Amino acid sequence: MVSGPTVEGPCSPSETSPGLVGYRWMLRHYDNIGLLRPVAVDARSGYRYYTADQLRRLNRVIALKDLGLTLAQVQLVLDDVLDAAELRGLLRLRRAQLEAQLAADTTRLTRIEARLRAIDREGRMTTQDVVLKELPSLRVAELTAMAASYETADIGRAIRPLYPELLRRLAVAEVSLSGPSLAYYEPAGDGEKIVVHAGLEVAVSPDRARDFAVVDLPAVPAAATVIHRGPMDEVAGTLQLLAQWIEENGWRAEGYARELYVEYCADDPAAGVTELQQPVTRA
Incomplete structure (x- = not known):
């Protein structure tokens, strides 16, 4: 022990000094939780006194807190409980937490840089926001057709008749809907032709006796999604924005985008609201 105990803070600042007040609060808190108890407390002033060995312990507390450990974890380390x-x-867990935080911050930085490039390019920030999210698995009743290509006009001609027919068949089978309609696509393996799937979410089991298929769409770990408002005949611009976001944010598109019809208005296509969902992987 040194010749005398050390006071909790310097005597020169006033008691209302923000730095000193914060320092005293910290030491008071450490005392309350048993992390660092003073050797003495002045009954009149409330000052806490510490030995040099205790100040070394305080320095260790500060150093361990700087690693991001909680005070409970710091106490376990200092008391040699571990x-x-x-x-x-404990340190590997903290390392994993920091790596995850760094990855998240790096992704945010990439998005900020992409927005800055968009502002430089267009003079403004787009009002359409792309959101990266997981897609849950879905069970859908569906009908399929062949489209000549992935061009909007070819897709439209192939898919439009499917929904009213699917609804008719579901009604005959007394199958109720459990969610909105959607569409997804896959190559037909024959030039530019595309297999068009028109689906409606249901909660029934597959049955070969029915005149429509019931399939389970797998969950998608990561999908870039954006809301398109208006008729699907005008979706090309939104798809282009989605593709640009994917490229500028370090992702790669996998296959074709799903279309989730949040609000489907057959009589007024301009009122339609569609979420485009593009599965992606890291480029």
Whole structure:
């Protein structure tokens, strides 16, 4: 022990000094939770006194907190409650947390840079926001048709008759809907032709006796999604925006975008609201 105890803070600042007030609050909190108790407390002033060894412990507290450990974890380390294996595990967990945080911040930085490029290119920030999210698995009743290509006009001609027919068949089978309609696509393996799937979410099991298919669409770990408002005949611009976002944010499109018809208005296509969902992987 040194010749005398050390006071909790310097005497020169006033008691209302923000730095000193914060310092005293910290030491008071450490005292309350048993992390660092003073050797003495002045009954009149409330000052706490510490030995040099205790200040070394305080420095260790500050250093461990700087690693991002909680005070409870710091106390376990300082009190030698953890053995070497447990200490390694604690620090590896903290490392994993920091790596995840760094990855998330790096992704945000990439998005900010993409927005800055868009502003430089267009003079403004787009009002259409692309959101990256997971897509749940879905069970849908569906009918399919062949489209000559992935061009909007060819897709429209192929898919429009499918929904009223599918609704008719579901009604005959007394199958109720459990969600909105959607469409998805896959190559036909014959030039530019595309297999068009018109689906309606249901909660029934597949049955070969029915005149429509019931299929389970798998969950998608990552999809870039954007809302398109208006008729699907005018979707090309929104698809282009989606493709641009995917490229500028370090992703790669996988297959074709799903179309989830949030609001389907057959009589007024301009009032339609569609979420485009493009599965993606890291480029």
